[in-house]
Amino acid sequence: MSVQGVDIAGERVLLLPHKALYWPRERLLAVADIHFGKAAAFRAQGVPVPHGTTMENLAALDAIMAEMAVAHLVFLGDFLHAQAAHAATGALLAWRARHQYVRMTLVRGNHDRHAGDPAALLSLDVVDEPYHVAPFAFCHHPDFPAGTGHVVAGHVHPVYRLSDGRDALRLPCFIAGAQRTILPAFGAFTGGHALQPMQGDRVFVVAGDAVFSVGKITTST
Template identity: 65%
Template sequence: MKEAAANGGKAIELAGEQVALLPQKALYWPRARMLVVADIHFGKAASFRALGVPVPRGTTSENLAGLDALLAAHDTGHILFLGDFLHARAAHASATLQAMLAWRERHPTLALTLVRGNHDRHAGDPSRLLRIDLVDEPHRIGPFAFCHHPDLPDEQVGDGYVLAGHVHPVYRLAGRRESLRLPCFAVGVRRAILPSFGAFTGGHPVEPGPGERFFLVADDDIHSISL
């Protein structure tokens, strides 16, 4: 894995390909003009409200605005979602769908692919009107095996370098009197786990495994840390 500077993120080499880890919690593959996004969880806040939990509105709009910002900053022909596009069946609510359809109409030529995750299986597939190609993991493109779960058996992923989500990784930076949890990319020899892109999705504390490096998302920058 070779690392270099990148405009708007941290450029690293994975499986012989140059990619950029972005502070917007996405990965950009320039040669394929592809953005890779994990765990956007559309409709999660609506699902909580359906259960009577008073949570803020506007997370769908925030997610869509985040995608628009990425598209404005990077030459993109394809967004690939690493699972958990929808959080639950409540994500099919009319208001959520109409917001996503309006976004789709603004980007009619953009290719969209969803690698189904565990939440997608419960929520059901997105509306056909969104024109999203639906695939199961592992989804191979070039040297990469695009997955939702990071720990599929070797016989399934073969020699592909795994790009996955599911974990929502965050790393805890601890000082003498306070600590801070930051989203992170966990990059290893055979796989990389992306942070959760979606608003209102939380995070799971992780520790590095053998040969794994962490890249922390802090404000508008990516910081590699030595552990």
């Protein structure tokens, strides 16, 4: 695994190929848009989508927590996809028991407001955005106004298009700007949206088990 260390708001953080951000000083792991139960919600509507995405997401979290010393896990919104996602609570409880000493916080996103808060037995602190751990303001939406703190958010599921003129790839990406950092969607069944970075943003793409710098955007949009 190849991580990318970057300085954001005067703090050193690590961008992980698991599509998560790790802040070593606070031993804090941030993940965005995990969307537990999304596939089940689609199946409930008769859409034939794969099984096993909840366990895939939990296994990915386990992999990170086996490698990093995580004291605090912050979910940047859209923890549950819909009300039907509460059916996954059994698997989540078993996973939570394996990490009972890790503090966990959910910053509510738009899907969480429709799905309802997770079961109390999961022992998540559930808060509204912005959630402050200075110098950062952990949010779901990336468009909080200046003065909030350096916003760390998700919501838009960013991907970046790489092209060599003949072929093109759409890769999940982190976008780090002066006022905000946007994380890719962590969930295994989430898709992505091409997001045009702003001038001065740094873009880091996730390719396999590595994170690569695309560089700083030097032209305005």
